[in-house]
Structures are given as C-alpha cells and as structure tokens.
Amino acid sequence: MNAISREAVLGCWLGKAIGGTLGQPFEGLDGPLAATFYEPVPTGMVPNDDLDLQVVWACVLAGQAEPSVTSSALAAAWTAHVEFPFNEYGVAKRNLREGILPPFSGSFDNWFTKGEGAAIRSEIWACLAPSDPATAAEYAYRDACVDHAGDGIIAPMFLAALQSRAFSGGTVDDLLDAGLGVIPRDSGIGRVVIATRAWCEEFPDWRDVRSRILSRFASQDFTDVLMNTGFVVLGLLAGRGDFARSILITSNCGKDTDSSAASVGATLGILSPTSIPGEWLAPIGSDLVLSPGIVNLDAPATIEEFTDLVLRLRERVTFVPREAQHDWDPRSKAVRVTRSWSTRAGELGALNDWFMPPSHAPAPVSTGESADVELEGTWSQLPAESFENDLMLLRYPLDAQGVQHVRVMVASNLLVRVWLDGDWLFGRDGGAMFPAPHMPRMNTFADVELGAGPHELTVVLHRPEAGHVGEWVVAIADSRTKEWIPDALRVPPEKGAV
Structure with a gap:
C-alpha cells in the first residue's frame, strides 16, 4: 500500500468526520441555511452514525478468518453491535429479529426504504474496492438491502462507485459518470443526478439549483435519498473543488445536512486529501469517537488507526458471489x-x-x-x-x-x-x-x-x-x-x- 493511497483513505475519513460535524447541528432543518463554519466550533470529533456503522462493518469483517462482504454477516452485525432505533435501522432490526432475512428485511413493511441510512455507509465499500466502481457498488448493495429497498439501495451504490472512482483521480464529472454507470439511469437517483448536473450548468447560483431539486424531488421525510443525493451532487459541482465551499453548499441546502455534507467531505477527501483546510481539521482532532449505541465492539482509538485497519482489511477481503435469495412469503x-x-x-x-x-x-x-x-x-x-x-x-x-x-x-x-x-x-x-x-x-x-x-x-x-x-x-x-x-x-x- 503506497503512501498516496493511505493519504486518500485517511482523507476519506477525515472529510467524513468534518462534513458530519458541520451538518449535525442543522439536521432536519429545511434551509436554505447560511453557515460559514462549524456552529458551534467543536473541541473534538462529534460521534455520528454515518461513521459509526462503517467502523462496525470494518471491525466485523476484520474479525473473520477469511473476510468477505455478505448481507448475512452485516445483518448479524446489526443485532450484535448496533442499538440505534432510528428510522429504517429500527425497522430492519425488528424484521431481522422476526426471522426476516435480507433483502426482505429491508423491503418489507418499511416506510423508510428511501432513507439516507445506507447512502451514508458508502465509503467503506469504496475503500475496500478502490478504482473498482462495480465491486464497490456490489458491496454497497449487499449492505443496503438489509435495511432499504429501491432508491434507498441505488443511492449507496451510486455513491460507492463514485467514491471508488475518486481513488483514480479525475474530475467531479468523471466521478459522476462512474456512479451513473452502475445504476439504472431511469431510477429516481439516476434522474436526480442527471437533472442536477443540467441545472448546475444552467444556473450559477446554487440556491436556484436547490430550489429546482426540491420542486421535483422533495419529500416529507427529511432523510429521503432523492433530494439529499441531489444536494451532494450540487455541492460537488458548485463547489468547484474547494473543500470548504463544497461542504458548506451541501449543508446549507438543509434537510439531512450531516449525511449529505459528510458524503461530500469524504468524496473530496479521497479525491484530493490535501484540499482539506487546516482550520477545518484542527477542531476535529484524531480521536475516533463512537456513539453509545455501538456496543460490544473493540474499535480503533483514532482515525489513523481506523485507516490502517481498513488498509489491512483491503488486502485480506475476498470477493465472493452474492448469496442466493431465499424464498419468503x-x-x-x-x-x-x-x-x-x-x-x-x-x-x-x-x-x-x-x-x-x-x-x-x-x-x-x-x-x-x-x-x-x-x-x-x-x-x-x-x-x-x-x-x-x-x-x-x-x-x-x-x-x-x-x-x-x-x-x-x-x-x-x-x-x-x-x-x-x-x-x-x-x-x-x-x-x-x-x-x-x-x-x-x-x-x-x-x-x-x-x-x-x-x-x-x-x-x-x-x-x-x-x-x-x-x-x-x-x-x-x-x-x-x-x-x-x-x-x-x-x-x-x-x-x-x-
């Protein structure tokens, strides 16, 4: 593993933590907002399920004798290590405890199938399949089908492929093309990505693009992946490679601010780790702080240690065929x-x-x-x-x-x-x-x-x-x-x- 690759993986997790910390105080607000920096300025990393769950997945996979990404292994991790009751998480865990296995655990009786809960977990799959968008997207599917369906699965596939492509460098448009290459273009996610790209070319003010995203893709659920994925694309394009500008645009769009800003921060952290300004890094520190809802897990103490765990896991993980889908009525x-x-x-x-x-x-x-x-x-x-x-x-x-x-x-x-x-x-x-x-x-x-x-x-x-x-x-x-x-x-x- 060369130093540049390690820098990109570390940049991913630092960018994730920065974006999540920026957006967390505004989560659920309609927007548009006008933040220019952290409000309030933190004195350390703020725990967030966006990163928590990826730490769980990495630790669980690292503990396998021969690591491989399967829905059944991730489903077992939900009930063993995650006490979050949130939205689709709670429904999926209920379904799993009732004996309903993936992918039905995500699709059955779940009002939140299009929530952001799996889109925020895309980075681990990009890091385990760098410069391999198809494999990253497949890993994201195996993860997301435990607690989502439809566009709630397609969104993390899009993001994982996009972020995997970021390890090869290139432009934001190159990344978006890679993401679109692994999903149906006529899906909800495909439509919002294509529409947002067109609006960004037509309207120089990000607020005008935001208004159009909401006019076509708004939802009563502030965690809905359609509008929030639009905000991610908007931040990446309108930010023009400037890390701070990009995460601020996305967070200031409102809705699921911590999730969307974290996705933008992680993507830019992979694409250009040195683009993360020191004033955004300093308040975060290096300690890896997990939520109390993560239990029975021997997690790394710092973001650097977590980065090294992921790099070692990447060398060990083996791609296996997707598990056969069982019959269930x-x-x-x-x-x-x-x-x-x-x-x-x-x-x-x-x-x-x-x-x-x-x-x-x-x-x-x-x-x-x-x-x-x-x-x-x-x-x-x-x-x-x-x-x-x-x-x-x-x-x-x-x-x-x-x-x-x-x-x-x-x-x-x-x-x-x-x-x-x-x-x-x-x-x-x-x-x-x-x-x-x-x-x-x-x-x-x-x-x-x-x-x-x-x-x-x-x-x-x-x-x-x-x-x-x-x-x-x-x-x-x-x-x-x-x-x-x-x-x-x-x-x-x-x-x-x-």
Whole structure:
C-alpha cells in the first residue's frame, strides 16, 4: 500500500468526520441555511452514525478468518453491535429479529426504504474496492438491502462507485459518470443526478439549483435519498473543488445536512486529501469517537488507526458471489385485525370532533358488521375509494412480549383517534408523517405501562379526500430504548384479546 493511497483513505475519513460535524447541528432543518463554519466550533470529533456503522462493518469483517462482504454477516452485525432505533435501522432490526432475512428485511413493511441510512455507509465499500466502481457498488448493495429497498439501495451504490472512482483521480464529472454507470439511469437517483448536473450548468447560483431539486424531488421525510443525493451532487459541482465551499453548499441546502455534507467531505477527501483546510481539521482532532449505541465492539482509538485497519482489511477481503435469495412469503407476517365501518354524519355536535369519535371518551363500539382482515404489516395504505364509510374502526390485538414500558405510536396522514383497552390514548387531525418511535410527531404516541397481554388497540381513521390514499403505521416499541418490539401486533388467535 503506497503512501498516496493511505493519504486518500485517511482523507476519506477525515472529510467524513468534518462534513458530519458541520451538518449535525442543522439536521432536519429545511434551509436554505447560511453557515460559514462549524456552529458551534467543536473541541473534538462529534460521534455520528454515518461513521459509526462503517467502523462496525470494518471491525466485523476484520474479525473473520477469511473476510468477505455478505448481507448475512452485516445483518448479524446489526443485532450484535448496533442499538440505534432510528428510522429504517429500527425497522430492519425488528424484521431481522422476526426471522426476516435480507433483502426482505429491508423491503418489507418499511416506510423508510428511501432513507439516507445506507447512502451514508458508502465509503467503506469504496475503500475496500478502490478504482473498482462495480465491486464497490456490489458491496454497497449487499449492505443496503438489509435495511432499504429501491432508491434507498441505488443511492449507496451510486455513491460507492463514485467514491471508488475518486481513488483514480479525475474530475467531479468523471466521478459522476462512474456512479451513473452502475445504476439504472431511469431510477429516481439516476434522474436526480442527471437533472442536477443540467441545472448546475444552467444556473450559477446554487440556491436556484436547490430550489429546482426540491420542486421535483422533495419529500416529507427529511432523510429521503432523492433530494439529499441531489444536494451532494450540487455541492460537488458548485463547489468547484474547494473543500470548504463544497461542504458548506451541501449543508446549507438543509434537510439531512450531516449525511449529505459528510458524503461530500469524504468524496473530496479521497479525491484530493490535501484540499482539506487546516482550520477545518484542527477542531476535529484524531480521536475516533463512537456513539453509545455501538456496543460490544473493540474499535480503533483514532482515525489513523481506523485507516490502517481498513488498509489491512483491503488486502485480506475476498470477493465472493452474492448469496442466493431465499424464498419468503410476506403473507406469513400479515397483521390480523377486526375491521368495521361507521359514520357520525347527522349526529348533533359531531362537527366539534371533525366527525370523529369524541376524544377522551371510551373507545367507540362497532354498530355495524365486523370482519377479521389481514393487513400487510404495521404499515398500511388504503385509497379513499376503498373506504366503505366515513370511519374505519380497526381493533389490533397487542402483546408486548413481556416488555412493561411500552410506546404506542400511530402515525397517519388521516384524522386518527386511538384507544388502548378501551381507554383514550391520543389523536391527531392528519398532517405529515414521520413514523419513527424514537422521534414521533406530537399527538401520535403515548408511553404506557402494560401488564401481561394480550391487549387491544382501537384505531379509528377518517376517509381521505377522493383521489387520495390514506396511510398509517402502528408501532409498538420499548419506551426506554425506542426499539420496535418484534411481533407485538401478531397475537396468535388462540391467545385472543381482551
């Protein structure tokens, strides 16, 4: 391994840490922002899952007698070393604990399939397959399919290929071409990359390009890979090779700022390690600081030691064929509920409750016929035309599997009211969804103490406007860890309900 290659790998991790530290205080903000430096200026590296997970993957692979990148090995690492409950991470770990293997662990019952969670893990695969975009992209696929699907997989493949190409030098356009070469150009990621390149040529002000990215690719989920990948491309192009300008443009676009700025910083750190200014390096230091959610791992103490671990691993890792995909029927994980239909039209005073059952009152009693139905999972969708009346009443059997401190979350874009064992819990009158138990929106959750089950959760949803689709996610989590409780809504019929 020559000194230049080591410098590029070290530049990757330093650039990653700098970009993540810059963007972290602004994560989730809409933008555009106007930062010109760290706010606040750190006194050391700030831990971030963007780097944490790549340290886990490297340590796990390094511990193998004959290292090879497989989805099964990475899936095992999730449950052994990662306690993050975040977004797609939490869903994937729930699926894995329910016996659902990759790639279905990423695609099944996952509202966050297009989240940034795998795109932020692309660098390790570029470092293990430098100047080999196709292999780097394949490694990224094997990683991403554990907790993503669709564009949530395509984005890290694009970035891993782009960053792998950066080890050979060249221009940003050379890197973008390499990334596009491993993905479908008609995918969402392909479209946003191509469109952003064209807009960067047409508009000199990055803010104008940002506005166009959002006009076509915006999402209610600030972690969505489409718009955030657009911001990465924008920073790389509009920054014109200037490290600070590039990461600032991307971070100032807003949304998933730490993730997108970290991707830009890592890419430029590979392409030109000496381009990282000293004033950006100094506050970071060299200590490798991991989040408390990374457990049971003997990790390197410094970024330099981590760099050397990756370089040694690169010499040892062997490419093996992709694991055969097993047969799995998603119907085996259906959620069985009792459904009935109702309306409050014509009732005196119904308008006061927006024609929903009154809040803080006992759970409504079905007056019409009820039927047992199977929902695909915890995440359900139903178009307005499939509603048989104004109100859909769903009764979910619930078993917290011995967990006493429980978070009940029902996130929906519809008017919704929720009761547990007949007692009022919460309600919300529609709005944007973010169905993550660790950071639910107001009035979409309650923390309760449960005795031995089973219990019954009553959810009432109002029909959406004509032509619209209603969706809802019901999550049962440990209120202390915010981790999903596996199979909490799949109560065997013989156990019954209250």
